[in-house]
Amino acid sequence: MKRRNMVLGVLAAAVFVPASILAFVKPLRAAAPQFVPGVHCVDSGICIDDMSRLEQARTLYSAAVDATSRKVGPFHKPPSVVFCATNACREDFGLGNRAAAAVADWGVAIAPRGWKPYFVVHELIHFRQAEELGNIALLRKPKWLIEGMAYSLSDDPRRPLTQPFEDWRSRFEAWNAARGDAGLWQAADRVE
Incomplete structure (x- = not known):
C-alpha cells in the first residue's frame, strides 16, 4: 500500500509540476504551445492563433529560418515558433510589451x-545561441554579445536603437569584425 501511494504521488507530481510551471510562467508556454487554448500547431515548427494569417506566418518562418541559417549556421532541430496575431495570445505567452x-x-x-x-x-x-552555447551560457555571457549579435545579424533597420541596445550592437559589430578567421561560435564561446 505504501509503495502504491508513493508511485501515485510521484505520478501526480510528474503531471502537476510541469502543468503548474506552464500555468504560472507564461513565457515557458512557448516550449509547449499545443497546450495553450486557441493556439493551433499546424506545421512542423509553426503554431498560430489566427488561421487566416497562416500563409503570412509560413512565409515569415521560412524566410527567417533561411536567413538565420545563412548568418549563424543551420539549426540542430527545427525551431518552434508561435505566431500570435491577437493580444490575448500575446498575453497567454507573457510577452507584455515585447x-x-x-x-x-x-x-x-x-x-x-x-x-x-x-x-x-x-x-x-537567440534560439541558435542556446543551441550552440547552451541555455545556461545565455545567462552568463555578456549582453553585448547575446543581444548585440541578435540586433546586428538580424539586420534590424532601427538605427540608432535606444540605449543600451545600440551600444551592445556596436560592441558586437566591432568584436565580430576583429575576430578574424575564428568561427563565430568558437569565438563566442571564449567570451567571458
Whole structure:
C-alpha cells in the first residue's frame, strides 16, 4: 500500500509540476504551445492563433529560418515558433510589451507587432545561441554579445536603437569584425 501511494504521488507530481510551471510562467508556454487554448500547431515548427494569417506566418518562418541559417549556421532541430496575431495570445505567452521572445532552445513566441522579418530572425538567433552555447551560457555571457549579435545579424533597420541596445550592437559589430578567421561560435564561446 505504501509503495502504491508513493508511485501515485510521484505520478501526480510528474503531471502537476510541469502543468503548474506552464500555468504560472507564461513565457515557458512557448516550449509547449499545443497546450495553450486557441493556439493551433499546424506545421512542423509553426503554431498560430489566427488561421487566416497562416500563409503570412509560413512565409515569415521560412524566410527567417533561411536567413538565420545563412548568418549563424543551420539549426540542430527545427525551431518552434508561435505566431500570435491577437493580444490575448500575446498575453497567454507573457510577452507584455515585447515584440517577441525566445525561450532558450525550446521555442519562440511572436507578438502581433513582431510579425516583421528582423524580429523573427532576432529571436531565431537567440534560439541558435542556446543551441550552440547552451541555455545556461545565455545567462552568463555578456549582453553585448547575446543581444548585440541578435540586433546586428538580424539586420534590424532601427538605427540608432535606444540605449543600451545600440551600444551592445556596436560592441558586437566591432568584436565580430576583429575576430578574424575564428568561427563565430568558437569565438563566442571564449567570451567571458
